[in-house]
Amino acid sequence: MAEYKLVMPKMGESVFEATILTWLKKPGDKVAQDETVLEVATDKVDSDVPSPIEGVIKQLLFEEGDTVEVGKVLAIIDTDQAFDQPDIAMDDDVTEEAITTEPQVDEESPVEVIEQSIAKAEETAKPAPQLAVSSSNKYFSPLVLNIAQTEGISLSELDAIKGSGKEGRVTKEDMLAYLKNKSNGGTTVSKEAASPAPAAKSPTPPTAVKSQVSVGRNDEVIEMDRMRKLIANHMIDSKNTSAHVSSFVEADLTNVVLWRNKHKNAFEKREGFKLSFMPIFVEAITQAIMEFPMINVSVDGDKIIKKVNINVGVATALPSGNLIVPVIKNADQKSLVGIAREMNDIVLRARQNQLRPDDTQGGTYTISNIGTFGNILGTPIINQPQVAIMAVGSITKKPAVLETTQGDVIAIRHKMYLSHTYDHRVVDGMLGGMFVKYVGDYLENWDVRREV
Numbered sequence: 001m002a003e004y005k006l007v008m009p010k011m012g013e014s015v016f017e018a019t020i021l022t023w024l025k026k027p028g029d030k031v032a033q034d035e036t037v038l039e040v041a042t043d044k045v046d047s048d049v050p051s052p053i054e055g056v057i058k059q060l061l062f063e064e065g066d067t068v069e070v071g072k073v074l075a076i077i078d079t080d081q082a083f084d085q086p087d088i089a090m091d092d093d094v095t096e097e098a099i100t101t102e103p104q105v106d107e108e109s110p111v112e113v114i115e116q117s118i119a120k121a122e123e124t125a126k127p128a129p130q131l132a133v134s135s136s137n138k139y140f141s142p143l144v145l146n147i148a149q150t151e152g153i154s155l156s157e158l159d160a161i162k163g164s165g166k167e168g169r170v171t172k173e174d175m176l177a178y179l180k181n182k183s184n185g186g187t188t189v190s191k192e193a194a195s196p197a198p199a200a201k202s203p204t205p206p207t208a209v210k211s212q213v214s215v216g217r218n219d220e221v222i223e224m225d226r227m228r229k230l231i232a233n234h235m236i237d238s239k240n241t242s243a244h245v246s247s248f249v250e251a252d253l254t255n256v257v258l259w260r261n262k263h264k265n266a267f268e269k270r271e272g273f274k275l276s277f278m279p280i281f282v283e284a285i286t287q288a289i290m291e292f293p294m295i296n297v298s299v300d301g302d303k304i305i306k307k308v309n310i311n312v313g314v315a316t317a318l319p320s321g322n323l324i325v326p327v328i329k330n331a332d333q334k335s336l337v338g339i340a341r342e343m344n345d346i347v348l349r350a351r352q353n354q355l356r357p358d359d360t361q362g363g364t365y366t367i368s369n370i371g372t373f374g375n376i377l378g379t380p381i382i383n384q385p386q387v388a389i390m391a392v393g394s395i396t397k398k399p400a401v402l403e404t405t406q407g408d409v410i411a412i413r414h415k416m417y418l419s420h421t422y423d424h425r426v427v428d429g430m431l432g433g434m435f436v437k438y439v440g441d442y443l444e445n446w447d448v449r450r451e452v
Helices: 096-100 110-123 142-151 155-159 172-183 226-241 254-271 278-291 336-351 429-444
Strands: 002-007 017-023 036-041 046-050 055-060 067-069 073-079 244-252 297-300 303-306 312-314 365-369 388-392 396-404 407-423
Touching: 036 073, 142 155, 142 172, 244 429, 254 336, 254 407, 254 429, 278 312, 278 336, 278 365, 278 429, 312 336, 388 429, 407 429
Parallel strands: 312 365, 365 388
Antiparallel strands: 002 073, 017 036, 017 067, 036 046, 055 073, 244 407, 297 303, 388 407, 396 407
């Protein structure tokens, strides 16, 4: 019987690690080929990791809640099935000996006492303890939180520890170093926390104080799920990063409505799905980006990164009530029908929780259809690291004044508001306003004789 090493798969061009949500198998369980062994999560999408072979789970090398790099071994599977797998080096931190052997502790060695407490925390690292809500919005793994709880480290103290992991995350090694240093009478904190603030040359705004929420006897306390926490942090980060400004136009969509009504039945019969307004809006935005390419940028410090590709994200509401933004890549290279097909595919997979991590990566501009919920106007938050986002409201019938050769007349027209929110650091009012006006004009001048 041979041993197969199940590794963390590559899940997208810019995805380098994932967090283990749930092990669906335990040691001794049989697993069929292509059967899901565990569920993992990136910063946007939850995914299944199947076994490419049939066998028996011998060993799980990580706990639920652990963040694992792409390519690291997750589990060992005993199998009689032939397979071809290149040699994969085991992580020194997750060898069988490290997992199954109890550490030998010298009572006179404070370092080994600390290591023992960390080992115990590792064994009980699911689920993560709820210390409190971090004011710094830092992410702490369940293992780090368990170590902090075991060692009596407060959340404010944990916030101050300088992390060496990806995006400054605090790792097990950081905790070990901090506890060793603390046992010797010192501390290791971040430079920001350790350095005194320079004298202010001008008045500074007061530090925001977290409000104290009272909970009544009959109030229901609902724990945020993982995606809701990510959304909350992403929205706060965007407001703290960008100077949000919004411009609005009202567009006459009568030509668009008449054209869609003319073609929607034949389109659905041919394509197998309904022709919605959203592909038309995406095409209009794509044309506007080609006309005003400085909307298709990101900010990196004092540099502006002008994007070559036009990748339009489509904000999609999920059955859970959460929000996700799958991306239509290279929208400028697709026809209206091509945009419609891809949008139908990604939105359907989003609602069925079947998106791949790469489906939500690389967006350069985002559109949000608030009209789906009967809203006529909204001011969306920019989807970082983009610099602009557009919201389209509901299409409503309104009386409008039309200019004719015989004079002005009042007619019933199909109207819609477009809201354009942009980052005023790099997009001024003229550019932001001209962009949304271009989109509105593109929709108003829709050719009713166009074929689909």
